[in-house]
Amino acid sequence: MRVSSSRTRHRGRGIASLLAAGTVAVAAGGAVLLGHPGAAAADPIEDCTATTGAIVAVDFGHWGGGVVRGCDADPSTGMNLLHKAGFTTTGTEHDGPAFICRLGAGGFNGGTQYPTPAEEPCVNTPQATAYWSYWIAGPGQQTWSYSQFGAATQKPKPGEVEAWVYGGTDIGGTSGAPSFTPDSVRAKNPGPSPSASPTATSTPTGPAADGDPAAAAAWLAARLVDGDHMENWAFEGPDYPRTSLTAIALAAAGTQDAALRKVVAFLAAHTDDFLHPDGPSGKPDSRAAALLALVAESTAGDPRAFGGRDLVAALTDHVCAAAGENGKCTAAGDFHGAASPWVQAWGVIALQRAGVTPTDATLGRFTVLQCADGGIAGSMIVAGDHCESDPAATALAVLALRKAAGHESTARKAADRLAASQLADGSYAPYAGAPGETGGTAAAAQALRAVGQDARRAAAKAWVAARQGADGGLAPDEATTDADPAATEQAILALTGTDPTTVRHNPNGATTPTTPTTTATPTTPATTAPTTPAGRTPDLAKGSAYLTDPARLIDGRYYEAFPAFADFGLTIDGAFALAGTGTDDTALRGIVDFLDRQGKDASERTVNDWTGIGTEYAGGGSIGKEALLAQSVGRDPRAFGGHDLIAALAALVCARADRNTGCAAGGNYAYATSVFSQALGVMAQLRAGDAANAAAPIAYLEGLQHTDGSWPSLIPATGDSDVDSTAMAVMALALAPGDEAARAVDKGVAWIAARQLPDGGFPGAAGDSTNSAALAVQGMTLRQAGYGGQIAEALDFLAGQQNGDGGFNVASAGQPGSDVRASTQVLGGSTGTSFGTLFRNLGGTPTGTPTPSATPTPTGTGTPTPTPTATGTNDRPSDAPVAGGVGEPVRGGGASPAGGAPVGAGSGGLAGTGTETLVLAGAAGLLAALGAVAVLAARRRPGAVPGRHR
DSSP states (O other): OOSBTOOOOOTTHHHHHHHHTSSOOBOTTSOBOOEEOOOSSOBOGGGOOSSSSEEEEEEOGGGTOOEEEEEESSOSSHHHHHHHTTEEEEOBTTTBTTBOOEEEETTSGGGOOBSOTTTOOOSSOOOTTSEEEEEEEOTTOOSOEEOSSOTTTOOOOTTOEEEEEEEOOOTTOOSSOOSSOHHHHSTTSOOOOTTSOTTTTTSOOSHHHHOOHHHHHHHHHHTOBTTTBOBOSSSSSBOHHHHHHHHHHHHHHOSOHHHHHHHHHHHHHTHHHHHOTTOTTSOOOHHHHHHHHHHHHHTTOOTTSBTTBOHHHHHHTOBOSSSBTTTTBSSTTOBTTOOSHHHHHHHHHHHHHTTOOOOHHHHHHHHHHBOTTSOBBSSOOOTTSOOOBOHHHHHHHHHHHTTOTTOHHHHHHHHHHHHHHOOTTSOOOSSTTOOOBHHHHHHHHHHHHHTTOHHHHHHHHHHHHTTBOTTSOBOSBTTOOSOOHHHHHHHHHHHHTOOTTTOOOOTTOOOOOOOOOOOSSOSSOOOSOOOOSSOOOOOHHHHHHHHHOTTTSBTTTBOEEETTEEOHHHHHHHHHHHHHHOSOHHHHHHHHHHHHTTOOOTTSOOHHHHHTTTSTTOOHHHHHHHHHHHHHTTOOGGGBTTBOHHHHHHHTBOSSOBGGGTBSSTTOBTTOOBHHHHHHHHHHHHHTTOHHHHHHHHHHHHHTOOTTSOOOSBSSOOSOOOHHHHHHHHHHHTTSOSHHHHHHHHHHHHHHHHTOOTTSOEEETTEEEHHHHHHHHHHHHTTHHHHHHHHHHHHHHHHHTBOTTSOBOSBSSSSOSOBHHHHHHHHHHHTTOOTTTOOOOOOSOOTTOOOOOSSOOOSTTSSOOOOSSOTTTOOOOOSSOBTTSSOOOOSSSOOOTTOOOOOTTTOOOOBTTTHHHHHHHTTHHHHHHHOHHHHTHHHHOTTOOOOOOO
């Protein structure tokens, strides 16, 4: 279960919900008392500062109100923060008070709690489209993150702000976020009005705010002389810097391929003219090297072989050792000839995109270029010079330093300066007292987007868009009506949501997709990383050693959800990782044999108790996952774990929608409540050669794809789009025959690639997520020829998240530390091998394996033994900490109510299971006493909302 706002369903939901409450008051009639009155008086808002206390903001906009906030100067949990800040809460009859179903505040309608009983009875778990979601912004953070934990588990940090928003969101938290910014509700601000949203009038929306980048690109292309270059206005001849920046802008727009091809060809043909203005014997011009490298990187070219020159070497081999050289070096660390901070930043970005880390001296120059106000100077100053910050130089420095280890403080100060110097109309002035200027404002918008300053970025973008004329070009400022190429170039990047670190467009068209494989069983292992440009990659051997450490892999056989309870889904994740890396066949065989022989954990449970095979509550996702493991190691899925898993899977294909049997529609697998579950089942059936029975599940999976190429996370779909789920779907359909499946894969992979973040990662439930990045690598590798550069950036991101013990963080931000679940997904995903083709032959069935029944039957007494994990649903590799392995990320903060500390295998807070609660309450005996009937209650209840887990 999920406290607060998660909506995971599993067998132990009802029991864990009661235990979550700790002591539950019961009225004379036996009804659970679910409400909480809140504190008598909240702490003054001034008591919560950037370093003390925490603020919580609740948005009542759904009922015509605004945002009400409160302070707790000494918070212990997110739940106590709500109550001590003056809010009242009500839970559900089914889940208990820890699931927040209603919220009220004295500052709105006299404390009436919403939604009202007429809108939501709060008997069962609310629908995913209408509930209170939970969001966090840590100290100093400018963006909201979907909480991984429930309010009873979340531990607010000093200076943290939290938000509650009513409506719908998806599992990854990529929609439904607060409409107001964290800064707008921090104590230093007067706070939003209780009757209006703080962004109701500050963030323009609609076409006018978005501008028309295609029209701008057309205007820019029309300015090209001879269709391939810009001319210098001051003297006759090509303007190579302007032409290079035009190429990058046209690549960002992606709508002028014919013109872009000509421009790139022109620059390649004239590389030496630009790069060596003093002749072939002279040192290369750093501005030319940086800009031409960025052109290559932005248009799917090679900066090491552009125009016959290695532009990367032209930068790295010519870094100043000291000031001098006839004015070509202002200070040590400059790129030779860099005459401005723009050139220094372009050079850094070009090297980073090529997988090269600039020297500390080069990066350290920005510390000297940083003024006292945090901005970056507009010229190449040295220590002691007068420093006047420039918004465009500051923005480029932010982009250059965001990925630079050890220089984050400089980038943060520069970003803070951008936020503080924005004018009231959203624009940026080149100097104090000047009016707003288009180029600098567009550059600032690019940096604001990169650091998550969404509201400020939107205001800057809208101001820029307002400078666009009827002909498509953009004027340089408010006082000028004539369009300007320099302003238009920068504006195109801002309007398309790109910047020099992320522009990537192939004007020669997409690479022809590879033909999807239809082979049922691969014959050779696929255990090596995809061929990509040079860069960091995770240390697979070190990561495998982390996973197989006896402290984590219990008796060399399984990972624990909590002491004495195996986490079978996570255990299979570990086996997938070891099969993919090929680093420890002994450990892999130990896991596989344990599952195949129906080995028992300390609580006498086997893998069959996890899948529920043979019972009316068997789940297609978990059975598909187990079958995939058998196929991935050379075992027979028709005789694995004592069962014919393929026959069991075929029997679970739904003929029609039926909530009583866990069927969302025909072709869905029973109790497969996510795209992950559906994809796992499809892959298992196709790899077993059971194409006939897989036809309906394939068609259903194809039908779930959105028009933009993405897939939702849940079944039935709630309208969200999810990187992880899309990656799983394309892996499944890559095995399916036919052009329709191939087209679906092409669109899905393209959508995944477009979600990549500037640091190479991908958005997931935990923010910039390692799990999502690993799955994205697997998905993009299906079309590797077209996405090699992005795969390399993702691998570099993952390598940066590996810790000294070999394990991996859940995400790039948040609580650091190795996580077993994240590590299993990163290791397997880093190889680029699809779950549909993963294969490492361990040989045949182990000695003593039971003969499979002709008809699968349940183990034990005919009903699964009590288990805190979800039967047949926890089958998704997720950055949300969930028991059951490749399991379900929680919605809006879903850890167990008792606390978020990692337990057992160290796989993170076990969201959606209530396992920490069971540990603290000593509830194993209680579960045994209550029996399997109570454990399966969530599935048996006819009115239950379909499960929110994978």
